[in-house]
Every structure is written in structure tokens, then in C-alpha cells.
Amino acid sequence: MSEIPKAYEPQSVEDKWYDFWLKQGCFTADPARVTDKRPAYSIVIPPPNVTGMLHMGHVLNNTIQDILSRKARMDGKEVLWLPGTDHAGIATQVMVEKQLKKEEKKSRHDLGREEFLQRVWAWKEKHGNIIINQLKKLGCSCDWTRERFTMDPEYSRCVQKVFVELYKKGLIYRGKRMVNWCPVSQTALSDEEVEMKPQKGFMYHFKVQVAEAPDTWLTIATTRPETIPGDTAVAVNPKDPRYAHLIGKHIVRPLPAELPREQKLIPIIGDEHVDFEFGTGVLKVTPAHDKADFEIGQRHKLAIVEVINADGSMNELAGADLKGLDRFKARKVAEEKLAELGALVETKPYENNVGFSQRADVPIEPRLSEQWFLKYPAVPESKTCVAEGRMKFHPDRWAKVYDHWLTNIQDWCISRQLWWGHRIPVWRKRVRLYERNWTDELLRWGWDDYVEQSWANEPEPIVIRVFRCSDGSEVNPKKDALMPVVRETEGEYDIFVCTNDEQKGRDFEKYGFTQDPDVLDTWFSSWLWPFATMGWPENTETLKKFYPTTDLVTGPDIIFFWVARMIMAGYEYMGELPFQNVYFTGIIRDKQGRKMSKTLGNSPDPLVLIAQYGADALRFGTMRSAPLGQDVLFDEKDVELGRNFCNKLWNACRFRQMVGSADSQIQGEIDSSLLTTDDKWILLKLNEAIREITEALNSYNFSVAVQALYRFFWNEYCDWYVEASKAVLGSAERGNRSAEQERRAANTIAVIDFVLSHTLRLFHPFLPFITEELWHGMGYATDMPENQGGKTIMNAPWPKPFDADFCEAYGLDETHLEFASQKYEVVTLGRNLRRIGNIQSGKKVKFVLKPSREIPAHDGEVIKLLLNAEALDFAEDYVAKKGTPTGHTPFGDLYLPLEGLMDVAAERARLTKEKEKIQIEITKVEQKLANPHFTQRAPAEVLRDHEQRLADWKEKLAHVKMALEALGT
């Protein structure tokens, strides 16, 4: 490291060390190495979408995981950070469909399922690695040998297995239900994928005639007049005196206009759900297109009339006027139609919450459709683990949010009408059966094998379910029956069989069964992530040693999607919690507090930032501004700060190389007899920093840790210690030092090496690249055993606070902190005097100190150097000329004698201001001490403090008064 560049150049350094780490297998976790003395530490990455590009959210999230992983390695743990990607059903499919449309003007249906899926796989092969490589650029120390993808064959088998098991338990069922339908993606969504947004729209009031009482008209309020043709009742609250008497009568539905009156009669029903304060107190009921209305419909056995198609357009039942129109267009036309009919009473602007498809950003259409649902397994532990502290949330307020969701949990719609994903392992055949025993029927199909072997013998029975097609009801006598015996005389039935055995699936197809075309919700695979990535259901070594994982780092936006479900799956399948701690990051926003988005263009590309400032700088800047659990207002300035910081670190090491011996050998042991007060001070400060940073990391306060590092290194080490050390190092030209000076210089360098080698280790989790470069460049690696930092700083032990023996050996006790800070106080005062005297920073001047205590020669040298003074004279009986700038310090009075350069008026103003400040403080303390309530009730300690304070203030006041007098008139 003889020719060290003046500024740190990250690019080549980063690639060099990342390659080194990979080649040396530094990130690879070995379960065999886990012992009592070497405990396991594990994290599974929240798998980014294969379609993904690294954004600032990833940077925040993965930097935290990397810090945790690297710190754990330095703590001597066997670390597994397990990476991978998520197939992200909708997002990926939509992306490939778009590309197909753009490049070949084809839809996925033009290609067919097989061909389309091949295209998606091809796309995945080509682009799926992008985000992985980006994570590598950031320095993530993931065990890439274990990289997983949620559609890997082994992973898919886990998903199928879980599905089949839940199916067997009866927790997965098929049902015709109201679901959240996205008309753009044309698939069902789970409740979690729906986002409520306030929408400006209109409230339409229209009137309808009561058929049995032609003079009576009811006014109905609605935001969706286009659904009127689907209305099959009008509901009022039975307790509502205005309308209760009309229950049982009918109204004439105005639309579709062309229908004869008798076909438009719908009943007035009474239902408690109707709020008579709201609107007009009369509710139109559209069971096919509204969740609440559907439930009313169920209660009153109303007909369900669908008027909207899957793509959001109106169908023929909506009437000639609306048919074929988009639902929003239809809304306007329906309004016009009502107006034409004279039914429209008024239209007024109205704002309400509308559910939006998170993915496609269009309003959800509540739609009745057949889907697969999961009733979550009842796992009591998942409810109690957080409340009872077995699993910790950071910050812990998320525990309440989690708990609330769990208590209001709804069944999960897990089927998606997509092609990209895990296909549902269920086959169906529609049959007509007459008085036939099911067993006979199946035997007739030649399924003897299954009947004889599989069905009769655990553990791989195939569950058969039979549903009546007319109403969808299940007709198995017992859910658990493997050999359902159903004797029905006629009707159509759907037989469902569920298996994760591919061979059996193919066999079913031979007998006319077809596999369900739908795929599973992506999250139905993600919720298995912590153990499916570790080889489950085999009881692998990895699983044995690394499950449950230690920490999970994720955004609070997926607490329900992912975290909560993983907890349930963890308990259900592993019988144990999936992770011990969950750290919820904040959301990254721009510096104005807006969410980052592509449309706003306020989302910086992390790779551009890395190219510009370096990965360490990006990590440092991000972590510095990310307090625990709060949103992060990102500002490129922070990355710049990170770069500056790396540069400071670089140059501090460069300084060490320049003052050290030419062969840049690291110095030997510290000789405690030669330690200066500055040496002791910085060692004590280092000790403080070690405590503080370790404590902050243990409590996940990353920004606190970074700020402590910043303060320690920049202020305490560079600004004070390094500058002070020049008094020893620069006392003579190098090579021209006396033997004594040489010994002292060598000892100072030994202290510098001690501090730097500790500092680099404290920085390593945050700044992996530059610390590795300097660790080797400074020669600290050669000093360590191979597996303790000799090979890489990654495995160097994390610094521990000094023990009592160490402190005693080096004479480190708190009194040195005070002495050195008093010395630095003299320096600060001296620098102030320079300003008062209008002395330019560069100019050498003479200072005089009237000492109030003995000041060792070394410390006098340091003060002189830090003041950039020509000389620092000690004079017990110094009498200053009038107008000499002066100030009082614990070391005595400091003077800056000069000739007529001082701005006397300015100095008088300064001193007067200070005097006033002191007097205010004295008054405050005196008043307090004069208050008998205070003196009687305050603890003795506090009382003593106040008395001491008063004495200190009075002394200061005396000195300021003297200084003012010395200024003359």
C-alpha cells in the first residue's frame, strides 16, 4: 500500500472483494459447523419478484439483512442468509403479456397455455437474474449456493403437498362466493390485494313506483345506477316507520326500460342491515354485484342476476341500452336513461371509498364466482407467540396490528385465473350417476390400483369430493370418507380428486378428468418460504440447524400478505415459529415525504448511485437516515455524505501509512508507560463507542449505531486524536527523531493501529467493501489467525468492551476523560480568541496561559499544536495589557496578546452577552435553592448538584467580569 490514491475509489475495490468472498465461499453456510459454541444464525430474504429491479426499498431492506448477517458472523455464528426470488404470478404474467402484445401483437390465448408458459420461463431465464446481480452489487452476503425460486420443482412439490394436506383436512374448499374480481387482470383477488381509495363520484337519487300502491313512490340512492337491471329487491329497515308497512309489496324497477312492467316487479323486503339514517333509507339490492347485497340476497333467497361480464362490460341482461358498454360508460347511460324516464330525482357529487385492484389500479368488481378458499388452520400458538413475547416485533407496535388481523381473519381466496403459477392439483369430472355405488363406479374406470392400494392405505389417500351441480352443495356423507358412498337417483355431479402425485394426475386425465385450469395465489407459495427453501419436507441438516430463523426483515405493507401467513404455516408444518424477531422497516420516501413511484420519477436508481458514490456510501447514507420503524426520507445528500465518510476513513488510514515506518509493518504492543493523555482518552472513547454500537445493533437501532460510529470516528478520532497525535509524530522529521522520540512515535502508531483495527471491524457490517480493502491494506489481516480475520475481516471478531484487566494494564480510568476534555476546552477557547482577535486561521500567534494547575509538557505541546500557535507561554504572574482577549478554563486563564488588532466593541458585546446569560442561570438556580419546597423535597443528590452549579456559575461570572474590566473603556 505504498502508493495510496488520495481519494477512495470504490468501483474496482468492490468487484475485487465480492469476487474474493464468493470464491472463498465466505457466504456459504455449513450446518456441520453449527455447535453449542458456534450457534446458528439465519435469515431468509423476502424474495424479490423475478420481474423486479432493485429500488431503494430493496436497498434499505437488504442492507439491514446484510448488517445483521455480517455482525452475526463476527460474533462467531454460523450464518445462513438464504436468498431467492418469487415468481410473482400476476406481475410477471402481465409483463410477458405486454411484451407479447407489443412485439408480436398476440395475446396469451393466441399462443395457448403451454406455449405461453414456455415464453414466461424463457423470460425468467433471461431476466430473472437481474435483481440477484444487483443485490450482489450492494454487497449482500447471501449464500448463493442455496438460491431458491418459488417455482423450482422441489419448491413446487412443497406447495402441492401443502395444498393436498389442507384439502384432506377439509380446510380447502370450493365455493361459489362473492370475490374481489379484477376486470383488467380477469382474476379473483384476495381481500388483502384490494386497496380502498376515496373516489369522487356521484350519488344518484331515483324514484320507483310501488306496484300495489301506484300513488306511492320511493326514492332510492345509489352510486351505481348501471346495476339497476341486476336488482332483485329493494330493502328497508323493518323498524323504519316510514317504510315498514310496504314490506311485502313490490316496486317497479325502472331498468331495463324495454322490459314489460310485470317482468320488472321486485319485492320490498325488510332487512336489519339497512341504515335508515343513510341516503333515503331505501336500499336497492343487487345480489350479483355487491358483497353486502349478496348476503341480503342469501337471507331472503333472492334471485341473483348478473349484468356485468368478467371484463367489466355489461351483458344482455342489462338491457339493450347498456349491453356491451363498459361499466363506467354504462353508469352515465343509465343516468341518462333514468332522466328520460323521469325517474331521476337528483344527481349530486359524492365521495366514497372504492376498492381498487392493487395490481391493475382499477376498481374491483364484486363478482360471484367459483373459487378455492382456505380456512386458515387453527393454530393457537400463532395467536399467542407475539403477545407472549416468544416472537418479537420491532417496533413492537406492529404486534397490535397483527393481532387485530388475526382476530378478524377471513377465509383466503387462493385460486387465480392465471397461467403463471402453481397449478391447482385438483381434477374434475362431471358425471350422471344412477343408484350406483361410487366404489363400483371407480372400479369400472379401472382404478383398482388406487382403490386397493392407495385409497385403502394411508398415508397417500386420494380425497374424493362430490358436488351437486344444481346448487354446488357437497353430497359426501362424511368429509373424511375416502370412499364416499352416495346414492342419488339423478342429477349431475362434479367429482373432484386431489393429488400431488403426477402419475395419478395423468391417470385421472385418461379417465376424462381435467385438471383445474387455475393457479394458486403467489402468497400461497410464499408463506412456506422459511422452510420450503431449506429442503422441507425432508428433515434436512439445514432445516435442523437453521430453522427457526433468527430474524426477518420486511416492510409493514406485507405484514398480512406474508408475515402473518408464514407464522401460521410455520406452526402448522414445522410445529414452531418461523423466526424469532421481525424487523419492520419504514417506507422509503423522497425528501418531500412523497412515496417513491415511477410516475413521479422520484425514485433514484440505486445502481446509478452505486456507480456514482460506491455501494458502501449508499448503504451508509441509507442506514444513517433510517430510524427504527419510521419512514425514511431519502435524499441523495445522504449518499454523498456516505461517500465523504468513506473518503475520510480512507484518508485516516492513509495518514497512518504515511507516518508509520516505511515498510508499513504494523506496530507492536502498546507500552502503557508511554501512553499520553490523548492516547488514554481515545482508548476510553473507543470503549464507549464499542458499547454504544453493540447495544444499538442488539436493539436494531441501526441509525443510532451509524451515528455513533460517525461521531466517534470523525469527531473524536480524526478531529481530536489524530490532530493531537501529531504532537508526538511530527515532533521531529521522520528518520531524524531521537531514540526517545522514536519510541514515543512508535507507541502512538501502535495506539492508532489498535484503534483503527477496532474501528474497521465496527464499520464492517455497514461498509463491507472499504473495510475489507483497508483491513488487508493496513496489514491487520496478517496479525490474525486465518479464521479470525486472517483471511477476511468478515470473520474477524466483533470488538468487545475492554475488561477490567485491560483497563488496569493500560491505566485507563474515567479521570483521563476529564483531563483530556479540559485540555480540549483550552483549545476551543484559544480558537475563539483567535476569532476575537481577527487572527486568520493560518497565521501563527503566541498564546499565554496562566496555569491554575500543573500542565505536563506533552499536553502543552498538544495545545500549542492544535491552536496553530507559534508559542504557548506559561506565566504564573502574567499581567495582560488592557484589551487582551482572554478566557477562563479549568487549566487556567488563556490570553492572546496582540497589538491593536482586536475589535474591542465586538469583544465587549460578546462578553456582555455571556455575562447576561450567566446571570440568568444564576438567578434560576438561586430561586430554586431559595424555594423551601425544593430544598425539602428534592433528593440530596439533586440539591448538591444545584449548589455546585451555583458555585460554578459564580466563578464564571467573576472571570467574565474581570475580562470586561480588562477590556478597559
Next chain:
RNA sequence: GGGCGCUUAGCUCAGUUGGUUAGAGCGACUCGUUUACACCGAGUAGGUCGGGGGUUCGAAUCCCUCAGCGCCCACCA
């Protein structure tokens, strides 16, 4: 409609169980190229801790209340 969080210097935030003169970084301003670093150094200015009330010898800190901002949950047509 419920629940949670936030409000401290121009900006972003610290401030432990109440107890010295409420801190830091950035920004602003002044001075400075003294061979580690101008991606730097030295220094200066800037706050009645959102408003009001209470508890206490003592409140940025605890309690009540009001206001503003943000997030989550909820079937008000």
C-alpha cells in the same frame, strides 16, 4: 366509524426511568489551501420543544384536552 403513530433549530431527526445551559447531521454565514482528507479544517448564527390546562420542588419527558399531518382496519348504498 374504530385503532395506531407523529408534531423539538430553515430541513431531517436524537433526547433513556421527569433533574446541569435541549443535542447531532445537513443547509446558511465567516475565515482558512498548516503535506491524511476541500469528498477538508476552524468558527458563528439559529429553538418560549404544535396550542391550552393539570400533576410535581422541578415537565420536551407523565396525565387531560384541542389542532394539524400520516398510516392501518371497517359491507354505509
